Amino acid sequence: MSLSIFSAARLDSGCFWKKGKIAKSNMWSDKQLLVRASVASSPQSLRFARKKSEKLQKDVRIAVLGASGYTGSEIVRLLANHPYFGITLMTADRKAGQSLGSVFPHLITQDLPDMVAVKDADFSEVDAVFCCLPHGTTQEIIKGLPKNLKIVDLSADFRLRDILEYEEWYGQPHQAPELQKEAVYGLTEISREDIRRARLVANPGCYPTSIQLPLVPLIRANLIQSKNIIIDAKSGVSGAGRGAKEANLYTEIAEGIHSYGITRHRHVPEIEQGLSEAAQSKITVSFTPHLMPMSRGMQSTIFVEMHSGVTVDDLYEQLKIAYQDEEFIALLGKGDVPHTRHVRGSNYCLMNVFPDRIPGRAILISVIDNLVKGASGQALQNLNVMMGLPEDMGLNYLPLFP
Numbered sequence: 221m222s223l224s225i226f227s228a229a230r231l232d233s234g235c236f237w238k239k240g241k242i243a244k245s246n247m248w249s250d251k252q253l254l255v256r257a258s259v260a261s262s263p264q265s266l267r268f269a270r271k272k273s274e275k276l277q278k279d280v281r282i283a284v285l286g287a288s289g290y291t292g293s294e295i296v297r298l299l300a301n302h303p304y305f306g307i308t309l310m311t312a313d314r315k316a317g318q319s320l321g322s323v324f325p326h327l328i329t330q331d332l333p334d335m336v337a338v339k340d341a342d343f344s345e346v347d348a349v350f351c352c353l354p355h356g357t358t359q360e361i362i363k364g365l366p367k368n369l370k371i372v373d374l375s376a377d378f379r380l381r382d383i384l385e386y387e388e389w390y391g392q393p394h395q396a397p398e399l400q401k402e403a404v405y406g407l408t409e410i411s412r413e414d415i416r417r418a419r420l421v422a423n424p425g426c427y428p429t430s431i432q433l434p435l436v437p438l439i440r441a442n443l444i445q446s447k448n449i450i451i452d453a454k455s456g457v458s459g460a461g462r463g464a465k466e467a468n469l470y471t472e473i474a475e476g477i478h479s480y481g482i483t484r485h486r487h488v489p490e491i492e493q494g495l496s497e498a499a500q501s502k503i504t505v506s507f508t509p510h511l512m513p514m515s516r517g518m519q520s521t522i523f524v525e526m527h528s529g530v531t532v533d534d535l536y537e538q539l540k541i542a543y544q545d546e547e548f549i550a551l552l553g554k555g556d557v558p559h560t561r562h563v564r565g566s567n568y569c570l571m572n573v574f575p576d577r578i579p580g581r582a583i584l585i586s587v588i589d590n591l592v593k594g595a596s597g598q599a600l601q602n603l604n605v606m607m608g609l610p611e612d613m614g615l616n617y618l619p620l621f622p
């Protein structure tokens with residue numbers, strides 16, 4: 221469904237947009253249906269009314285490719301709260317033919333189609349796609365999709381503008397160079413205007429999201445030096461996906477941490493691409509990721525050198541200016557430390573900046589939930605932007621704490 225038809229349809233039904241926020245007129249009339257049902261009748265009729273109201277409201281038909289994985293199922297969880305996006309198609313590979321509720325019992329209450337193999341998927345009842353598949357396979361699959369679909373791809377396949385760099389870091393030639401030219405890199409707060417016009421958005425990786433959000437405004441404002449940026453990052457295990465791997469067994473992960481991908485993690489070129497664009501000159505970084513014994517969460521601790529005469533207060537003020545109107549980015553009070561446990565299950569990024577003991581240096585800390593702001597939440601934020609909807613639709617989840 222094109223946006224203009226979509227908007228017109230919603231206008232017909234009585235809702236309208238005002239200053240980027242939704243103004244409620246009779247758009248929640250189906251919610252009134254729910255209230256009537258709850259006053260007058262049994263839990264069954266309430267359940268029926270709820271399903272009916274969902275079907276009435278959900279105008280944009282969504283396919284989730286890879287719904288049986290962690291990011292795919294997280295999209296499904298978030299969409300349960302979205303007033304306009306309704307799922308009409310879900311795919312899986314090994315789990316094709318199964319219901320999502322049988323694969324993820326926490327989603328059993330949702331009224332969803334069974335998952336099918338991608339080769340059997342019918343896209344005729346689909347307007348937009350969240351593609352939550354492994355890199356490598358994704359390019360081939362997206363290449364074969366109808367060209368009218370809006371797509372947010374969560375894999376790394378369309379993130380690197382230079383396909384030779386893709387080949388170098390991902391170990392195989394790019395299979396869809398024409399689509400790569402069309403793709404827009406979707407770090408929402410940084411590239412919102414380009415995302416608005418995009419058909420295919422490459423959703424950023426989780427590490428690059430947590431790293432670019434604090435660094436880009438400071439680099440753009442020329443407050444920090446482009447050399448000697450050192451990034452120490454830590455991820456929860458869900459970052460590695462749900463597929464069974466020996467390295468991700470409980471015994472290999474619990475009661476300790478370890479670094480991996482030292483100097484050669486495939487997010488290096490993605491991080492450097494974003495920072496170099498912000499600086500308009502080549503930036504190279506030292507990046508070391510670590511695996512933490514937790515399911516979700518990501519922290520990036522970033523050591524930077526300030527330009528001569530710049531203070532940590534200047535960095536703080538610049539971040540404040542950059543993000544003061546951003547719903548999902550929160551700069552903490554001076555001296556307060558961001559915790560991953562304070563963003564769990566939410567689309568928020570918390571950040572702060574601290575003076576180092578070494579004069580002229582500063583330490584940035586940012587935290588996100590790798591599955592939400594680092595993947596599915598940002599993907600939904602991007603599709604909202606692509607559809608001209610308020611960016612926070614379906615994303616108003618406060619963090620789950622404790």
Ligand SMILES: NC(=O)C1=CN([C@@H]2O[C@H](COP(=O)(O)OP(=O)(O)OC[C@H]3O[C@@H](n4cnc5c(N)ncnc54)[C@H](OP(=O)(O)O)[C@@H]3O)[C@@H](O)[C@H]2O)C=CC1
Pocket residue numbers: 285286287288289290291292311312313314315316338352353354355357374375376424425426458459460461462463590591594595
């Ligand atoms: N996990 C995270 O925190 C983040 C992940 N990403 C990226 O998002 C994508 C999905 O990640 P995640 O959800 O964690 O991965 P999972 O391993 O949890 O899920 C992968 C999904 O893809 C399906 N699949 C696997 N191989 C194929 C194939 N050859 N053809 C069709 N479908 C296939 C799987 O189906 P089945 O289970 O039925 O076999 C499953 O639904 C990846 O590219 C990942 O790098 C990006 C940011 C963060």
Ligand SMILES: CC(=O)N[C@@H](CCC(=O)OP(=O)(O)O)C(=O)O
Pocket residue numbers: 355374375376424425426427455456457458459460461487509511
């Ligand atoms: C803990 C863990 O293994 N994390 C993954 C990154 C997850 C992610 O963002 O990967 P994509 O670039 O594929 O989207 C890794 O280090 O490869």
